[in-house]
Amino acid sequence: MDSPIAQLREIEAKSLARRELVLHASEESGEWRGIVFKLGEKELTTHMPSVVEVLNPMECTRVPASQPWFKGIANIRGQLVPISDLHSFLYGTTRDKEPDPRVIVFRLANTVAGLEVSGVSGIRNFKQDNMDESYPEEDEHLKPVITGCFHDDGENYPVFDFNRLISNERFMQITSVNEG
Numbered sequence: 001m002d003s004p005i006a007q008l009r010e011i012e013a014k015s016l017a018r019r020e021l022v023l024h025a026s027e028e029s030g031e032w033r034g035i036v037f038k039l040g041e042k043e044l045t046t047h048m049p050s051v052v053e054v055l056n057p058m059e060c061t062r063v064p065a066s067q068p069w070f071k072g073i074a075n076i077r078g079q080l081v082p083i084s085d086l087h088s089f090l091y092g093t094t095r096d097k098e099p100d101p102r103v104i105v106f107r108l109a110n111t112v113a114g115l116e117v118s119g120v121s122g123i124r125n126f127k128q129d130n131m132d133e134s135y136p137e138e139d140e141h142l143k144p145v146i147t148g149c150f151h152d153d154g155e156n157y158p159v160f161d162f163n164r165l166i167s168n169e170r171f172m173q174i175t176s177v178n179e180g
Helices: 004-028 087-092 162-166
Strands: 033-037 042-047 051-054 070-076 079-085 101-107 111-117 119-127 146-152 155-162
Touching: 004 111, 033 087, 033 101, 033 155, 033 162, 042 119, 070 111, 087 111, 101 119, 111 162, 119 146
Parallel strands: 042 155, 079 111
Antiparallel strands: 033 042, 033 119, 051 101, 070 079, 101 111, 146 155
16 A cells, blocks of 8 residues: 555646646647736736645745835745735735735746735636737836736736746845845
8 A cells, every 4th residue: 555645646646647638738729728816906817837826815924124015934835935915016015905815826946936916816718819919008017027918808818927027136135135
């Protein structure tokens, strides 16, 4: 009989294989699958494969001398995960009591990071043909992290790119200590 750890690894491998099959099938059908989330009053979407999970906000341990938008480090199932407030980072202001905030946990090379957002609307499939490489709105705060926009039923869904966010030097500088 296999050990519990071996059984969990087997379940994980099967789950990842199934996820790859589902993603491959949606790509072949010309569909793009994303998670739609709110940032203030705006609805955006992000590519499903980059998302690990969506959680309720959790208690974070603050890091001394960190930026106001950096919520801190959270323990998620034994893994330490840095959590940032996306609205606060992009706009420089925090929003008062969101009715249904969530934390979207994104995959980074060998680790994960979480972004607190105003809410998550759900999973949505978009037709690849409805993607426009440009971002039609004039929101200068969002432009650096948007890679395009889906147009569906008269609505625009800007495509948030987590990789663009983490390539921003300001985002990677969580401490607010001035040197020199």
